[in-house]
Amino acid sequence: MEEVVKEGKYIYCIITTTVAKTFGSIGIGCRGDELYTICFQNIAAVVSNSPIIKYSISRENTLAHEKAIEEVMKEHTVLPVRFATIAEDEEKVKKILEKEYDRFVALLKDMKGKKELGLKAIFKEDVIYKYILEKYKDIERLKERVSALPPEKTYYQRMEIGKMVEAALQKEKEIHKKGILNTLSPLAVEVKNNNTYGELMIISAAFLVEKYREPEFDQKVNEYVNKYGNKINFKYVGTVPPFNFVNLIINTEEY
Structure with a gap:
């Protein structure tokens, strides 16, 4: 049955x-x-x-x-x-x-009178590594030296370059994460930093913003996009339920 x-x-x-x-x-x-x-x-x-x-x-x-x-x-x-x-x-x-x-x-x-706004920022893979080589001259010089030698003789040097690029990428991520938070946090009542995934993601954050401040918040996001959009992809989401700031847990059997 x-x-x-x-x-x-x-x-x-x-x-x-x-x-x-x-x-x-x-x-x-x-x-x-x-x-x-x-x-x-x-x-x-x-x-x-x-x-x-x-x-x-x-x-x-x-x-x-x-x-x-x-x-x-x-x-x-x-x-x-x-x-x-x-x-x-x-x-x-x-x-x-x-x-x-x-x-x-x-x-x-x-x-x-408040709403949740979400922002994700991710480096563009095809641009960021070129940018790192241009900015960090020591990596560029080592890469040029190594490229002139036979591959079988440069294993450790290539490993070293990989570590240097990784460290430079981490540094760039920290610079931009700090820049984004310094720009947007003053306009929010509360900020929640969520876990990032992948080596290129800079930030995944939610901002609880008073509705009257949303135009100003939008403007600051747009300014940052205009300034760094050549090397960073931004995903800006508005008017979502405020799950990052309130998500009621109701154990119905307790009532």
Whole structure:
């Protein structure tokens, strides 16, 4: 006999509202479930119906989670809830809102009028090594000397050049990371430096910025891009859920 999977309430985020609202049939799981609010006093959880299952951390599922929160963000300050948080029913959601009311209200007040902006900067591979040779003359001179000798006699010298280039690259990354943070951090309320990946990535950072300062922040990013875009690729992302600054962990079984 096939086991019946119970239905629950998938929680996306917490918002401030006193009225019931819907946000479209964009619930996780590709069933076309409606996003709607479950209210308690002046706050609400945005939920959709969902089977009580363990969602895999696939691109499809995480994107559905993020897109749902982005839709709500068009009208509201949001407190994102951790991916795959499912309460057993509406009563459980209301209990969570009641118990965490003061904390949620304080966080909503703190996040009001702010947005997360993300910036990644990565050296262009075809440009940066040429730039390093031009800037670091000792590496260039050693490379020229070695290139005139038979390859079998220059193994250690080539190893040395590799180490020197690596050290120079690290130095350049630190220079630009510091430059970016010194330029943009004064315009942000909070900054989160995330892990970088690959030898060419300079920075992967999130900035919590007051909305009224966004044009100034944009301008500073554009100035940096115009100045260094010849050797650095920039990826600048705005209006994303503030996952780097709030990502509520709600253990539903505790309520």
